[in-house]
Amino acid sequence: MVKALVHVTLKPDVLDPQGKAIQRAATSLGYDAVRGVRQGKLFEIELDVRDEEQARKLVTELSSKLLANPVIESFDIVRIATSPSP
Amino acid sequence: MVKALVHVTLKPDVLDPQGKAIQRAATSLGYDAVRGVRQGKLFEIELDVRDEEQARKLVTELSSKLLANPVIESFDIVRIATSPSP
DSSP: OEEEEEEEEEOTTSOOHHHHHHHHHHHHTTOTTEEEEEEEEEEEEEEOOSSHHHHHHHHHHHIIIIIOOTTTEEEEEEEEEEOOOO | OEEEEEEEEEOTTSOOHHHHHHHHHHHHTTOTTEEEEEEEEEEEEEEOOSSHHHHHHHHHHHIIIIIOOTTTEEEEEEEEEEOOOO
């Protein structure tokens, strides 16, 4: 089994109202040092593939077709690692 | 300016219907190798603090009070790094 970790984040020029709301909440709790918050998504994916190269190819396809909206989001495959079967 | 990256994920025994939906969508697109998907959140936080130690303390507080619901989620401070001022 191969495990992959993918980050999906809004492109820099896309507004992030959730992040803004969290920043405001932090300020109202007294955390004035918080200057910016951007929220994104992460996906932990388990794959039954023969090797990490095949996993990377599959995860790249999945990310661009299913996990990220390419108009407003970018994805980053942060980690691909073979894990011992449970 | 210090930048922090925080992962917030559902605890292992908490059901993840979003992840399940993505897994089903992947299967229906022909990606049968996808055996499991768990979705989480990530937060990129910019902090105006004097050093990374202070940043870590602040981000730990923020994560447990504001970013994660400790009943069903865990958080992980993945990275704390000083970034050059823009």
